[in-house]
């Protein structure tokens with residue numbers, strides 16, 4: 001892990017990771033593909049469209065919480081000191097903007113460090129945010145935060161606030177989420193804060209609709225994964241021969257996305273020299289999206305070495321933004 005751009009060209013490193021993930025996932029039983037494969041250029045655009053769908057309540061609900069409470073969040077994290085803000089992932093910064101604007105209002109300027117593996121995503125985040133929010137100095141950090149957070153120590157007397165919002169933690173099983181938060185904690189000093197956004201358990205129809213919207217955008221997002229394998233690995237998936245499925249798994253408290261083979265069929269993946277057999281109805285499990293019970297995110301923060309400081313929710317109790325302070 002490093003803040004220096006990898007000497008391997010970005011696309012080559014990604015292609016290698018895609019090939020490895022597909023080889024492993026499609027030869028496993030049951031078949032699976034990791035959700036990070038969704039986010040090529042087409043998938044990232046589809047995800048942006050998902051966040052604006054009427055059924056996908058997550059983004060607008062979290063945005064509402066931040067719109068109401070970003071001043072209080074920034075003040076609480078800062079405790080009278082100067083704050084610098086880091087974010088895991090170089091997102092569209094639509095919600096981040098609210099927090100950065102609150103930090104600028106409190107202290108005049110703020111250093112914002114988006115952390116991502118993709119130098120190109122970071123470069124566009126820097127250009128956009130510096131143009132849109134005067135007073136924000138964007139200092140991109142190229143690193144894989146899944147492996148740990150290695151940020152330069154803040155200036156004397158400064159506090160750090162790390163954002164992990166958007167329910168991104170929900171896409172990890174607990175055996176992945178716990179070490180991830182522990183590694184984030186290990187990169188912080190006592191007193192620094194983590195702001196974690198989690199989606200909460202709610203009625204099944206609301207949950208299912210969010211992942212099976214009427215316009216079919218989430219279906220396109222899921223199926224784009226197969227289109228990506230056609231484009232990048234010379235696979236011959238017929239997208240019409242697979243169906244998008246969104247299922248609430250109450251026992252595991254998660255929404256699951258699958259791609260179900262409509263018929264018995266064989267798919268060739270040229271770059272891997274691999275033939276994959278599908279039985280009729282067989283699925284590829286593409287994503288888990290965990291939904292938390294009230295108090296669960298705080299317990300997870302505690303287990304990772306943070307003192308839960310405060311949780312903000314929306315009036316319906318659909319989403320929670322939890323602050324933990326590094327002990």
Ligand code: AVI
Nearest residue numbers: 050166167168171211218289
């Ligand atoms: C990015 N992540 C939090 C989204 C989620 O809700 O789990 C990804 C997504 N999958 C389907 N719709 C949105």
